[in-house]
Amino acid sequence: MRLYSTLQRELVELPPSPAKIGIYVCGPTVYQRIHVGNARPYVIFLWLRNWLKHRQYEVKLVSNITDVNDKIYVEAAHRSPPIESRKLAEEMSDRYREDTDRLGLGRPDAEPTATETMGEIVAMIAELIAGGHAYEAQGDVYFRVESYGDYGQLSRQKPDQMEDQEPGPLKEDPRDFALWKATKQGEDTSWESPWGKGRPGWHIECSAMAAKLLGPSFEIHGGGLDLVFPHHENELAQSRAAGQEFAHIWMHNGLLRLTGEKMSKSLGNIQTLEQVLKPPPEGWGRETLLLFFMTAHWRSPIDFSIETMDAAQAQANAFREALALDERENPTEEWSRLEQALDDDFNTPLALSILHEWRSRGARSLLFQGLSLFGLNTLKEEARPEVVKLQEERDTARKQRDFQRADELRRHIEKAGWSASDTSSGTVLWPKHERKH
RNA sequence: GGCGCGGUGGCCGAGUGGCUAGGCAGAGGCCUGCAAAGCCUCGUACAGCAGUUCGAUUCUGCUCCGCGCCUCCA
Secondary structure, three states, rough: EEEHHHHOOEEEEEOOOOOEEEEEOOOOOOOOOOOHHHHHHHHHHHHHHHHHHHOOOEEEEEEEOOOOOOHHHHHHHOOOOOOOOHHHHHHHHHHHHHHHHHHOOOOOOOOOHHHHHHHHHHHHHHHHHHHHEEEEOOEEEEEEEEHOOOOOOOOOHHHOOOOOOOOOOOOOOOOOOOEEOOOOOOOOOOOOOOOOOOOEHHHHHHHHHHHHHHHOEEEEEEEHHHHHHHHHHHHHHHHHHHOOEEEEEEEEOEEEOOOOOOHHHHHHHHHHHHHHHOOOOOOHHHHHHHHHOOOOOOOEEEEHHHHHHHHHHHHHHHHHHHHOOOOOOHHHHHHHHHHHHHHOOOOOOHHHHHHHHHHHHOHHHHHHHHHOOOOOOHHHOOOOOOHHHHHHHHHHHOOOOOHHHHHHHHHHHHHHEEEEEOOOEEEEEEEEEOOOO
């Protein structure tokens, strides 16, 4: 198994299985409902975790929830009536769990919050100060970038070439970043620390949580491509400066783009994960979204549009039908083709093409097994009794060669969201899911 | 200005120094009561310009275009 790592800029081999693999993924900041883009890393890393387990690795996936942040303060204050930021964070954390639960991929093995990691955060900051890598200034604590020689190695930014920054009044160097921020007016949460009341900066929570739950050295760190700089650069600097090896492989998923005029005008309607996951005909449903994510390699950007989602929907329906039809062949030795595709940088578009090949050859068992890896076993469904009854009536009509009645019954079946395919070995029912435009 | 990632047929999207990706959409045919599936056939794909090579979409260089990041966005 090998994966492309941003740090090395090349494919990096994982230790042979069985082995322990720790994965840390940056989760969302909970100030509003998450959108489809936020779901991409969630899906990719759950798939990866499940695949590595399948490959006999002992995997621990940690994905944090950032529940202390400027945006949360701002959003909570702008609510009418304003609410406590802690309440907003709790509410949005619950929504986040609900929304991602509906993806049907299981949950990370741990989902720590900044709030519950405060002890470790403070301890780590103290350690950095003791080591000369950080300094206190009027209740704030800043990381001393100059003290870490490899700063910039992840993003390949040359510190002196970076865009000019407004030097913070308390910073020794404009590139220094906050580890701890003294409480300011309007912030309704704070914690005691050796430097007074305050709250952690953004980057430190991830370093502290990763060390707490995965140890000083672990295999994979993931997140969106937009986090490479500064967030991950800073995490790496802090953790290494604190004497930890930190993550070996850095995976950054490509971003989701919204294209097309019509789409961007109705952003509000289809952008949130909640909306997209609504079952058809209102939304696209989880299976279409998962297939959509499969169509692009995890490192590539992906365009979210009616066209691309419709294409994914058509694929979902093709799989649904194939899973209902009779098995025509069962080339079990071909399973390794799928393994190879996924072991080589988790190439889901290639894996998808193999699944389509099995679909068209009628290799139903293999297809089902393959789809199950991605949480798509639900593409196989049993018809509800009332639909089966319609089909039985239709069979009778067909036997009597009353084709007008048979076609009428087919329309009833379709109204119920199902489709009837007449094959040489009888009629099969399969669920056709279509979003209404 | 700096760093990085890309440009493949109508659309999405793998891959390879010479030999078929796959999906969606389209045209014709076989099959079918009708459909669906399946099968057959069809449409001059690899941004541009040089270079390396017997041969480049695949390697090298340059150009053009797109995207991301440059202190709190997954």
